[in-house]
Amino acid sequence: MFEHLKEQPADKILALMESFKADPRSDKIDLGVGVYKNAEGITPVMRAVKAAERQIWEQQDTKAYTGLAGDPAFADAMIALVLGGAVARGQVSAVATPGGTGAVRQAFELIRMVNPGARVFVSDPTWPNHLTILAYLGIEAVPYRYFDSATGGVDFDGMMADLAGLRPGDVVLLHGCCHNPTGANLTLPEWQAVIARLNGAGAVPMVDIAYQGFGDGLDADAAAVRLVARSVPECLIAASCSKNFGIYRERTGLLMAVAQDPGLGKVTQGNLAFLNRQNYSFPPDHGARVVSTILGDDALRADWMAELEEVRLSMLGLREQLAETLQRLSGSNRFGFIAQHRGMFSRLGCSPDQVETLRRDHGIYMVGDSRMNIAGLNSATVPLLAQAIVESGI
16 A cells, blocks of 8 residues: 555745755754744743643643534634624534634535535745645645735735636635735725625635734734624634744634524534534644633633733834834835734745845845744844845845
8 A cells, every 4th residue: 555655846935944944054044944032042932831831731620522613612702702792602503623723624614515516716926835625635736826026915906806807606815914925914894895796606715813912912913804794694713822922833723604694504504514523523622721721711812912912022123123223224115014914924925046145155044935923033043134135235
């Protein structure tokens, strides 16, 4: 059997990690891996997470399974955090998943089960796992224009032109905030126009929200997904707790299915639980219990929100510092978009050859499409990056 296996393509980001580790230079900079790092280059355990884990350790008296959908308290807490009462709780079916990736995978599984001929429209570019999972499941992915490399913003006219090709039953995958890999977001009026286009075509939105709290704040970052949930007949939402709770390795996510018709809730919930059973049976619980403990305790929630705001403002400050330094060194404001982007990522807009030059000559590691993780910087390395960009003629 094994002799028939084919070599799989290497994951570019994981390969980049290995190259970075092997680089002996002391002034090298890692802007590739998509995890938050503080000024010391560490991905810290948040204070509220530590306190919640201590509380769970002291109080938990069983490690028995929860349920196919996970702990209901986790679903309730996350639905309130993401949707903020935009729709009634009875309109939302939900299952816990192994991370946001698990939520995306289960959403695609549901789409394929309900409509095997559905096409999923994805932004160009998008998070690579979106495309690889769709390809693995045999679901047709249709790209729509999204990023304008010339301006560093959203190519909204191109996006709307491509969405004119939607057919009833198609699905449009949208990033709720902090677009990965570009950092460029739609405005709320643009979201309203996209929703109108989807409703007119009979298409279903699927929102991947992995960075709530990393952009403009918890509620501001959720404004678009809340608008979608209350404006369309049905939608899917994949939410991740990896970033905003800093629990990457705990693999904590939630898939939500929202329907204006509450009568669809029972059968939808049953099908989501069925898909969990076929894939991994009962979802992991530790991270989910940490999240529900934090969100259910006023003091822990307040401390978590305060630390999350520190993280957000730190990244925003790095963006502003980098844009200002580049303007000073280059005499041009062509990199001003970096300060306008939100979240961990920005797409610099340079060629793969220029990315390679930055790595070879300056020890600066970023993904080949020039996606860089802003959180991989600190106030001391921003000038080094800016100088390298200018010297490389980018």
